[in-house]
Amino acid sequence: MTDRSKRAGPVLCVVGARPNYMKIAPIMQAFGRDLFPLRPVLVHTGQHYDHLMNERLFRDLELPPPDLNLGVGSGTHAVQTAEVMRRFEPVIDDLGPSCVMVVGDVNSTLACSLVATKKHVPVVHVEAGLRSFDRRMPEEINRVLTDQISEVLYTTERSAHENLTREGVAPERVHFVGNVMIDSLQTHLKRAVPLETTLGDAGVPRSVISDGPYGVVTLHRPSNVDTPQALSTVLAALESASRLLPLVWPMHPRTQANVERFGLEKTLSRMRVALLPPQGYLEMLGLMQDAAVVLTDSGGIQEETTALGVPCLTLRENTERPITVEQGTNTVVGSDRQLILDSIASILSGKGKKGRLPELWDGRASQRIAEHLAAWLDAARDRIAA
């Protein structure tokens, strides 16, 4: 055990980008309960910075504003990762944390883990062990490296344990706790915003989405949106899909910028689609829970649709969340137009996957993490003191 574990310093909880907030919110809440006085300090790296990608989700998730915002912003992978590291190092020096908790697989996750571990501060990784086995995905690199340098690894599904064992991670460091995203979903579902309101707030006429079934689209992976060829292929598939049912598409800024950069507005204009700006958490829950199908390349949405029992078509060649396919409502379809159309037709005829809730996706994962981490930190201090 490391010298730093002696300190009764705070637990530094790191967020950087949108998918991190719904993971850290229930954990911060659990830490705050009397039983586990874990003194969380929330550090936002500033990887995402727009109001729509940030404050709105903090509000929806009842997440307190960050104690510190490092204001890193966008950049190439190297620049963004390096800038997070540079700005995070003095935070560790100032606060002397007992551990650094990171979630998910974004650049901020890896950057802060690297800084912490080199300063002998234990790294705690939530959502460890997921693997797409596609090393062209920046997130896959972030996952593999973060897991290698984490001292405590919390997992959402059992396949993660096989992956970590194969990579030589000691099994005693790995703990199956369930899925904190589902904690957030279960807490906030009752406040989900109806489609009607979301369309109205965005100024989209209700007539764009008829009263029948509709699909929801989200798309932002570099492999789908960063080249003209990839983006036009997926847009063509979505255009055909929109003839089967109208689509609602809250568009990520990366995708929005690339549609304009590659001159693909025409394809979009031919689509039967309500285009929306990035949505809040409660709006997304509302859109998804009433959708006939969700078409996405997001990781978290594959899990949320499984929890909601809504069929999901994953517009990627692989998934790091195999349990959503094996037990949930997810089907991996890539950008194969015919496969997408056949899958939608089958869903519309009532043959979509119903799925079931995976083990420990029960809304209590954060509680398990708080209990385990409090005991782990105590034991670490005792070992040092002995």
Ligand code: UD1
């Ligand atoms: C990042 C994560 C990805 C996650 C996604 C969720 C990495 C490697 N990628 O991808 O895993 O699924 O967040 O959204 O960490 N931009 C804005 N406003 C913002 C943030 C970004 O306009 O608040 C635009 C900028 O043009 C920026 C681009 O989006 O260059 C990409 O942002 P970046 O943080 O690099 O990656 P994401 O695609 O958002």
